[in-house]
Amino acid sequence: MSRTPADLLRASRDALATVRTSAPLVQCITNSVVVNTTANALLALGAAPAMVDIPEEAGGFAAAASGLLVNLGTPGAEHRAAMRAAVAGATDAGTPWVLDPVAVGTLPVRTELAATLCAAGPDVVRGNASEILAVAGAGTGGRGVDATDDAESAAATAAALARRTGGVVAVSGPVDVITDGRDTVRVRNGHPHLTRMTGGGCALGAVIAAFAATGPDRLASTVAAVLTYTVAAELAADHANGPGSFAPAFLDALSTVDGAALESRAVLA
Template sequence: MAVQKPESDTIVAWPHPDVKNDLARLRQSSPLTHCITNIVVTNFTANVLLAVGGSPAMIVATEEVAEFVRIARALLINVGTITGHDAAAMLKAAATAAETGTPWVLDPVAAGVLEFRTSVVRELIRYNPAVIRGNASEILSVAGAVGGAKGVDSTASSLDALPVARKLAEQTGAVIAVSGEIDYITDGKSVIRVPGGDVIMTRVTGTGCALGALIAALLSVTESPLRAAASASAIFAIAGERAAKVSQGPGSFSVAFLDQLSLLPDGI
């Protein structure tokens, strides 16, 4: 699967057999996934994991996170609405994950926009996340590049960020998953391209954040972080496409998206 040029990358999309097998394994084991995420998307993220057959837990107390990381199969840290209390809990959870070998995903929401969250993200990376997932501007900012970040929206394309993502993967040892019109996932050597989805997914709060949670859940049942990120993106892409066909706007799409996740592999 290793490639040298984006134009010759590996394409992964539903119904790729590896993706279907990874989803089946997730449903069979229902991995307990510890999510320290932002307050805007907590409910949606939990429902996404339940829809695909996972087991979410939203434990955020600084006094409890270390204990729970030791129980969980995987961890998500999303800095979207970070506070000082959150930062302490996130750093404690990440340190525990590094100690116990619990695989975890970092979602550096709006990194590069504000110094506090950016500094916390830098500290979190020291604890070796298995996957760093973000839009192009976030990944560029995390890598110290100029990404033109604007809030949580990306002003750069996922393809623009790919060369920097590959270098960031080499520097950190993490798989870098760049979300966009086409998702690009790289470990610094291999590049996987995941097409699909629908533009309406950008008008619903929480789709990107929930993708990070699904990647975390899949980390515990797949053979590599690269495969976990690719399978999660492919699952989201097909569910998004199918949900868009039966919805009338962002509200009905949110419901339809959860339905389509739960209906896979058959769908509509």
């Protein structure tokens, strides 16, 4: 498909409408800090969350789900086994899956696991710039979950990583960079309050998995997810006094953001 901003905006409107009407079932193997935030974000959008993270169940469920999120935030032994099983089940069934390599580079267990999972060919890798650089072997990670690099500095590495995995890489930051290794799109929407809300980045990975279920064009669906999420953040910030009031306002905005809001606020390049 064409990659012009107008075409991507049109595709984003269609993908959001499809999420609302199809209620994709998203399996989330995610970290214990953000389970509630992630589930609520999916519910607000109209998707259905399923936190199926027991190794004996994860693979079979991934085969039946609409999308899968694998988030490395708190990778205990059972979680790691569930991740491997879910990725195998998703791969066999053709279920799109998203890898969120939280805090890789600085911590050895998750860094090794991220490399293993990345080799399995995720449909989308989503992380901050330092995480993406570390996964690609071009950096040593950030300060815990915080990036010490900016998204633009990781753009070329993200494109190379996308070509290596055969999927899409989404680099989160004040300007989000999304690439499939051939085309690169920048989303200049969002609000700083997202970085001050627990799960602000992690829940985006689940939203990307939900949008991946809307069609085979992973670049377009990822742009749609990021655009919807960041426009909702702007809408929420209009009614918030700070991070505390932003969090519930953000869920409200995710439930009401529509194609018209995307049309009026989108800044794509």
